Amino acid sequence: MRLALITTLIALGAACTGGEAPAPAPAPAPVVETPAAPPEPPIPAAQLALFTPIKAGTVAPTDKGLVDLGRTLYYDTRLSADRDLSCNSCHLLDKYGVDGTPTSTGHKGQKGGRNAPTVYNAFGHIAQFWDGRAANLVDQAKGPVLNPIEMAMPSDKALVDLLTTIPGYQSAFARAFPAEPEPISYDNVARAIAAFEEHLATPSRFDEYLNGKFSALTEDERKGLDTFISTGCVACHTGAFVGGGMYQKIGLVEPYPTKDKGRSVVTKNKADDFFFKVPSLRNIAETAPYFHDGSVPTLEDAVRLMGKHQLGKQLDDATVGSIVTFLKSLTGTIDQAYISQPVLPVDGPNTPKP
Ligand code: HEC
């Protein structure tokens, strides 16, 4: 930087002192070595064994028609019985995919029993929902539309019939599913929404760090990462999503007060009582309140409770603060263009009103 400036000044000076005499042949420009950036220290191998950068889902969507349709459906409140709720009502894409409340408000003001997890990076989890009852995003997307306390559509057929009355959807489904004689189906609604969600990835400075740029994390964040590892959080929160890869019991060491039995309701196996999917900690500083019951408003308290219930450790304020400093580096970038709300196709003459 400074060298370049000096070179420019010298060049300017030369130009000014030229005078009237015929200019001598210009001296060859001095070769200026751009100073090499100081070498980045290597990322510790032990850390690279625990975490990987976000990859899947960050590739540009190849099937634009399908993804565009999914985005439109994601924002369309006509997927709900009273035409007042869309996926975005509970998973606000400009709010890191959550609604910021302990439990969401669904059809006719009803409350569910669990906190709405973020849709960002969900494509990378072993399964969907806190209890993993949907194997993947396609299966998941079929749930909320028919759930009587969420979007409360009376049946899958009612939704297909409604979408069929909207001319813009007829053409959009035909474009997204060109090989199919009846492109508007409940399965295809779910496929399109899932295709859109596949690209809701939020890489952060942590990914730059894992990719070799040591200086992408501050010294305090690197210390926090060490604390996160040495405290034992990585027994469960590892991988590209710093979680999302396994089920574990909430209250493994010290029981956690909850009536929700979690995974055992799905597997019918008592051994799975109080097991939940270990949540991803990507964007965790932005997705309060915490835990399946949404009962914990601050990240500091969530970390402290994890120490107590999962590890049997009383974490002091400095340790909690250090871990939180690291966790904040997991806040990623939202692709604003990708999530921008499309113009929804207008009702046809026969589209039913609520
Ligand atoms: C009324 C609020 C509400 C609406 C509307 C809603 N969801 Fe959800 N969503 C939730 C709640 C609550 C959960 C967690 C439920 C559970 O785990 O039992 C959830 C879970 C999910 C998950 C699982 C994420 C994970 O980490 O396991 C995904 C993905 C998702 N929703 C996508 C959608 C899509 C797509 C739509 C629209 C078709 C939608 N949601 C509509 C409240 C809502």
Ligand code: HEC
């Ligand atoms: C034995 C496995 C295990 C260990 C160890 C563990 N966690 Fe967790 N963590 C979980 C599970 C399971 C949940 C979901 C609990 C629930 O909501 O029922 C969770 C939830 C969280 C949440 C809330 C996520 C959300 O979206 O609401 C945070 C934050 C968190 N853990 C951080 C940590 C930190 C920091 C440590 C280390 C001090 C840690 N965890 C150690 C299993 C573990």
